[in-house]
Structure formats: C-alpha cells, structure tokens
Amino acid sequence: MNHVLxxxxxxxxxxxxxxxxxxxxxxGEGQLLSYLQxxxxxxxxxxxxxxxxxxxxxxxxxxxxxxxLDDGLSNFADDSMDTVIMxxxxxxxxxxxxxxxxxxxxxxxxxxxxxNFGFWxxxxxxxxxxxxxxxxxxxxxxxxxxxxxxxxxxxxxILCHEKNIRxxxxxxxxxxxxxxxxxxxxxxxLGEIAVYHVTxx
Amino acid sequence: MPEVIPVDSVGLxxxxxxxxxxPLTLRSGRVLxxxxxVYETYGKLNESRSNAILICHALSGDHHAAGYHSMDxxxxxxxxxxxxxxxxxxxxxxxxxxxxxxxxxxxxxGPTSINPETGKVYGPDFPIVxxxxxxxxxxxxxxVLGIECWAAVVGGSLGGMQVLRWSIQYPERLKHAVVIASxxxxxxxxxxxxxxxxxxxxxxxxxxxxxxTEKETIPKAGLMQARMLGHLTYLSDDAMRQKFGxxxxxxxxxxxxxxxxxxxxxxxxxxxxxxxxxxxxxxxLMTKALDYFDPAADYNNDLQACLSQAQxxxxxxxxxxxxxxxxxxxxxxxxxxxxxxxxxxxxxxESESGHDAFLMPIPRYLDIFSAYMDGVATRCQVxxxxx
Numbered sequence: 001m002n003h004v005l006x007x008x009x010x011x012x013x014x015x016x017x018x019x020x021x022x023x024x025x026x027x028g029e030g031q032l033l034s035y036l037q038x039x040x041x042x043x044x045x046x047x048x049x050x051x052x053x054x055x056x057x058x059x060x061x062x063x064x065x066x067x068x069l070d071d072g073l074s075n076f077a078d079d080s081m082d083t084v085i086m087x088x089x090x091x092x093x094x095x096x097x098x099x100x101x102x103x104x105x106x107x108x109x110x111x112x113x114x115x116n117f118g119f120w121x122x123x124x125x126x127x128x129x130x131x132x133x134x135x136x137x138x139x140x141x142x143x144x145x146x147x148x149x150x151x152x153x154x155x156x157x158i159l160c161h162e163k164n165i166r167x168x169x170x171x172x173x174x175x176x177x178x179x180x181x182x183x184x185x186x187x188x189x190l191g192e193i194a195v196y197h198v199t200x201x
Numbered sequence: 202m203p204e205v206i207p208v209d210s211v212g213l214x215x216x217x218x219x220x221x222x223x224p225l226t227l228r229s230g231r232v233l234x235x236x237x238x239v240y241e242t243y244g245k246l247n248e249s250r251s252n253a254i255l256i257c258h259a260l261s262g263d264h265h266a267a268g269y270h271s272m273d274x275x276x277x278x279x280x281x282x283x284x285x286x287x288x289x290x291x292x293x294x295x296x297x298x299x300x301x302x303x304x305x306x307x308x309x310x311g312p313t314s315i316n317p318e319t320g321k322v323y324g325p326d327f328p329i330v331x332x333x334x335x336x337x338x339x340x341x342x343x344x345v346l347g348i349e350c351w352a353a354v355v356g357g358s359l360g361g362m363q364v365l366r367w368s369i370q371y372p373e374r375l376k377h378a379v380v381i382a383s384x385x386x387x388x389x390x391x392x393x394x395x396x397x398x399x400x401x402x403x404x405x406x407x408x409x410x411x412x413x414t415e416k417e418t419i420p421k422a423g424l425m426q427a428r429m430l431g432h433l434t435y436l437s438d439d440a441m442r443q444k445f446g447x448x449x450x451x452x453x454x455x456x457x458x459x460x461x462x463x464x465x466x467x468x469x470x471x472x473x474x475x476x477x478x479x480x481x482x483x484x485x486l487m488t489k490a491l492d493y494f495d496p497a498a499d500y501n502n503d504l505q506a507c508l509s510q511a512q513x514x515x516x517x518x519x520x521x522x523x524x525x526x527x528x529x530x531x532x533x534x535x536x537x538x539x540x541x542x543x544x545x546x547x548x549x550x551e552s553e554s555g556h557d558a559f560l561m562p563i564p565r566y567l568d569i570f571s572a573y574m575d576g577v578a579t580r581c582q583v584x585x586x587x588x
Binding site: 043045066 | 516535536
C-alpha cells in the first residue's frame, strides 16, 4: 500500500516511538499501523468491526482483530502496550470515559482524536437554527448519528483532570486536517478536530 | 457427476501412497514400525520450494480435499470451495499437499490396515494417535517431498488443532498458520459429546470390542448414532430451523415411532451414508485425539507460554453460530497470541451454518481467506497473480 498518510495520522505518528507496541482502536483499513510497521518497526494490533475494513487490513498485512470496543478491552493486559491510539471513535462508543481509562490501563500513553462540538460553526448552527448541528464532519441527523457522545475540547480536558490524566501534547485541525496558525489563536472555538496525547499522572 | 470439469477446479487427481519404514514413537509410548500415508497434491512446487501449503483434515476428512477422482464422482473433494485455480488457496500459485492422517480409514495406515507383526487387521489394536503424532508424520512427509518450510499450514476444526501443534512443534518449518473454527483444547461439553458417540459405537452388539472385521460384521447402528449426534453439533439451531423447520415427510402425523419429521430423515440419511464409508475404530480413535489435544498442558496450562514457541504469523477465523467450537474458543487462541506478541489477524464471520460453516462458500469468509493468502504469496515471494 502507499504510505501517504492522512494529515491527522501524520501528526499522530510523530508521537509513536520506534520499535514500540501499539494498539489502534477502530483502526479502519490499517493505514496508520501499516505506516508504523513499515517506517517505525512498530509491532501493532488494530481492533475493527467493519467487515470490509477488516479484509482491507488483512490485505495490508496489518494485525487486525475483530472486536467491538463497546465489549471492553479486558482481554488486553495492563501495561502491555506502549501507545494506545483511537482516532475519531471516542464519540461513538458507549462509555468514552471508561474506555479512556482502559486505554491508559493497557498503554503507557494514549492518543485520541475527536470532533470538537465547541467549533464555532457548530455553536452558531445551534444558536441560530435551533437545531442539532450538521456539517461535513458531522453529517448525520440527531436520530441516526453514530456520534452519541459529542464533547468539546474543554469537556475533554475536564474529564482528563478528573481522571488524573496528564496531557502531553495537543493539537487542533480544521476539517481538512490542516493545522493552521489562526486556529492556535482560539483552538476551542476555531479547531474542528482535536488530537490529544495523554498519559497517567 | 461433473459433465465437464469446472475451470476453477484442480481437475482429476490421483492419490499417491508414501511408505515410511523409520519407526514412529507415538505420544502414548507405542511405536509404529512402519506405515503408509496416502496424499494428494495440487499445483506445482516452485524451484525455491517456497510455495507449499499443507492442508490438515478434520474428524471425518481425508486426503481428498479438492478436485475429482473420476468423471463419475458425485462431489469434488471436501474443501473444493477453497482450493483450486483462482480460489482462496490458489493452485496457480501454491503447491498444496493434503494427506489422510495416521489412524484414518481412507488409505493411510489405520485400524483397517494389516498389522505386519500379526498378519491380521489392526482393529482396536491400532495405537491411539495424538495430534502431535500426526504432525510428526506430516513433517516426515514434508521431508520426502523436499519441503523444508511450508508457506502455510491450514486447517479447520481438528485440522486447526494440527496447525496450532505445527506452530510450536516445528516453529521454523512454517511461515503462516491458518486456524479456522478451532479451539486450544476441548471443553467438558465437547468431550461429553465424543463419549456419547463412542458409547453408541461400543455398545453396538456388532462392534465386538472393535474386532468386527474378524466377525465379518460392521457396527452400523452404532456408527450411525455417533454420526447423527456429531452432525447435530455441527449445525446451528437457526440452520436447522431454516432447512427443516417442523416439516413432515408425508405432510401428516402418523402416530408412529418411525421418522416423521424431515429433520429425522435427514439425520438418518447422514448417519446411513457415513456408516457405510467410515470405520468405527477410526472414529473412536479420532475422537480420542480430539479429547487429548491440550498443547498448553506441557506449559503449566499457560497457552501464552505455549504459543510463545511459535515463529509464524497467524490467521484465526471463527463463525458466529458455531457452538461446537464457539468464537470465544478462537478468541482464547487470539488473546494468547497477542499476549505472546505474535502476528495475528482474527475475524468472526457472520453465518447461520454452525460449525459446518468452515466448509461453506460464505462470501466474507472467502474474501478474508483470499486476502490473507495473497499476503502469504507476497511474503513467501510466490510469483503469479490470482487468476
């Protein structure tokens, strides 16, 4: 497979140490793991439930395991991974708070990305239209959305604080997964997607 | 009977027999001084001998995995859905070896063979063989065929157990292990089913403690019962409901104890068919090999420590309605492999076919299997594209 990475994955890969153990929750077609295996000699596993994506992972030579995140991660041992990654899945799981704790039980570090519900367009959508916000990042109706636990950057940081989780790095991107200087001025308002690199305190 | 051989079939095949005169010491301590293994091959072994695939058969399987023996055959080999040109195990690229295991009744030395020491049929005197004995004999066949390292060893059910055994017994002799609808050991429930089947055979008055050949009888009723029970455990409740429901053979109740429901006549048919082709002592022996299989027992019952010996990559596949070897059993294998930091991919395939699903042409199953075998070809530098 070609190793041109999606921009959010390019940011994430910088935070993964060479030759480390990685677990990718909701690994899609295995682009990130495939890249990390080829370029950083990482030994990784990915969890996925979409049948076509699982086949794609196998085709890409990725260690994919069919496992639903909502069924828990109790089959993974404490401290068995260096980094546990979850991109764009925090908002779709049944209990994001418990999953975040599980990620840091299994991994020394965790990297999560999620859409920011505090993005200015989302705020204005609700304010002006009085309806649940929809956008390119959030293209669903309120009744059929898989995004059942939307949060803002601030919500996430409060959760980290309550759970004694230390934020090592964070960055924000627009909906094209670009980091732009203007976003840094007011990330909670201008950032559409958040990327957090966290560890236990 | 095929009018013409389908293009995706390996075509007409002829089994070969290999004689071994080097004694084989079995797990039980008993020794087989000499023995035959009957096998078939499909495709061509390449020059670097890097494209060989071993197929391990399940309880009632044999060496005839693909193609036809003659134009009069009603059905192709037992795994023809997965082996052939352009299929998951693509014979345009791979050299496939499939054998009948020791103790079998399809040509390899087993209870129906003549014991060279007595000049009589072995019968119940044939030693109980274990999965590791099969694997050892398979490795000897590989030696004869000039295969130092298999590109993959593949098997479903009891075949999957042989694959697991290969990965720890000869770790340097296989690059990939494909373990389908299998388990790291039998559960008490599995063993119980096997025991009921064995008792059905043993209690048949025609069994004569296994010496039925000398008495010129066959314990047909016992074998039939054993197969009916076994067959039940291969199907799912859903599959049976869909296939038979409560349909009656004659459309009405007859108030008799003769088979009235379609499901009853189906079971009778399966049992009848099996009892005429399979040997009762072989059935007893194969179920024992299943019961005894527990590779982790040699490692303090630690499956992770056991599978740490392996050096190959793994594909593990299970099926949602398989209750004989449920997905949770495959997941035990997967978890142990992850803990041992081995390369493994795992898929649980949605299917209504129960344990039998591993023999069925289920699109998602075939897709995953094909994708994995493509990777096997790439990693083993096997040339040729899937046709």
